[in-house]
Amino acid sequence: MNWQLLPQFAITGLLNGGPIALIALGIVLIFKSSEIFNFAHGQMLLIGAMTTWWFSADEGLGLPLWTAVLLALAVSILLGLLIERLTLRPMTGQPLLSIILMTLALGQFLQGLTILTFGTTQRNFPVIFSITDPYRITLPFTYNDNPIIVILKQNLVWSFVVAMVCVIVLALFFQYTRTGLSMRATAEDHETAQSVGIRINRVFGISWAIAGIIAAIGGVLIATASGLDLSLSIVVLAAFPAVLLGGLESIPGAVLGGLIIGLAQGLVGLPNNNFFMGPEVAQAIRNSTEIVPYVILLIVLVIRPDGLFGQKRIERI
Numbered sequence: 001m002n003w004q005l006l007p008q009f010a011i012t013g014l015l016n017g018g019p020i021a022l023i024a025l026g027i028v029l030i031f032k033s034s035e036i037f038n039f040a041h042g043q044m045l046l047i048g049a050m051t052t053w054w055f056s057a058d059e060g061l062g063l064p065l066w067t068a069v070l071l072a073l074a075v076s077i078l079l080g081l082l083i084e085r086l087t088l089r090p091m092t093g094q095p096l097l098s099i100i101l102m103t104l105a106l107g108q109f110l111q112g113l114t115i116l117t118f119g120t121t122q123r124n125f126p127v128i129f130s131i132t133d134p135y136r137i138t139l140p141f142t143y144n145d146n147p148i149i150v151i152l153k154q155n156l157v158w159s160f161v162v163a164m165v166c167v168i169v170l171a172l173f174f175q176y177t178r179t180g181l182s183m184r185a186t187a188e189d190h191e192t193a194q195s196v197g198i199r200i201n202r203v204f205g206i207s208w209a210i211a212g213i214i215a216a217i218g219g220v221l222i223a224t225a226s227g228l229d230l231s232l233s234i235v236v237l238a239a240f241p242a243v244l245l246g247g248l249e250s251i252p253g254a255v256l257g258g259l260i261i262g263l264a265q266g267l268v269g270l271p272n273n274n275f276f277m278g279p280e281v282a283q284a285i286r287n288s289t290e291i292v293p294y295v296i297l298l299i300v301l302v303i304r305p306d307g308l309f310g311q312k313r314i315e316r317i
Contacts, residue, residue, distance in 0.1 A: 128224050
């Protein structure tokens with residue numbers, strides 16, 4: 001293994017894990033409030049990024065970038081509210097599998113709507129953070145008497161910072177606001193929350209609106225690093241293992257799971273990574289990093305089926 005490059009790939013992987021953690025947080029938020037695993041989250045992410053591009057691009061409205069971001073957040077809030085009101089609220093009381101299939105169908109509908117509205121062409125997303133002036137960090141140790149220098153792109157660093165700030169803001173919102181406390185109570189038990197006067201339908205709507213905001217921000221952060229096309233929606237495939245890895249009902253678990261997935265994806269790209277496997281296998285893994293989150297997920301779930309921070313519920317009959 002090329003140990004000198006290990007810090008570079010590890011730190012880059014952790015930075016990439018920040019937006020993944022934020023996306024996973026949106027999935028956990030919906031599950032905690034309504035016990036629905038939202039398979040349409042990737043398409044919500046794509047629409048948030050696409051509307052930001054359209055509001056700011058010369059081919060669209062050509063508005064200032066930050067105005068475009070705010071308008072895209074408003075569109076994402078409206079989208080979340082419409083999804084909850086028009087598609088999921090009528091499914092109340094239906095079997096859970098039917099509701100999950102509804103989110104799958106909704107994801108395909110939103111994907112098709114995006115294709116009809118914006119087309120399939122790959123686009124250059126507006127530059128938010130500099131991509132030409134990376135940060136250079138000299139670590140306080142050496143390898144074979146050579147200093148180890150880590151080069152970090154500004155867009156990766158600031159995307160990670162923005163994602164973690166959003167996570168902290170959400171944590172404070174859940175902990176110290178009346179609405180946040182109502183959402184936590186609803187997530188714990190719908191019937192009990194309703195019995196003390198909490199309007200759970202209102203809580204569901206707010207949860208989907210916040211999930212729309214999270215999806216839009218996550219889409220913008222991913223698009224700044226990888227460009228903008230329809231494949232953006234499959235980024236959520238890395239967030240699903242992060243959610244299950246941390247525990248379906250755990251917000252800290254979603255964050256930690258996202259960082260672990262990002263770190264793992266960074267490390268498998270390490271050159272000459274054949275310490276535990278042959279070079280052919282290592283190269284195959286580097287060429288398909290999307291399988292790495294699921295390999296980690298399988299290992300963890302065999303040991304801890306509820307995830308790292310999942311709650312084990314015992315029901316007495």
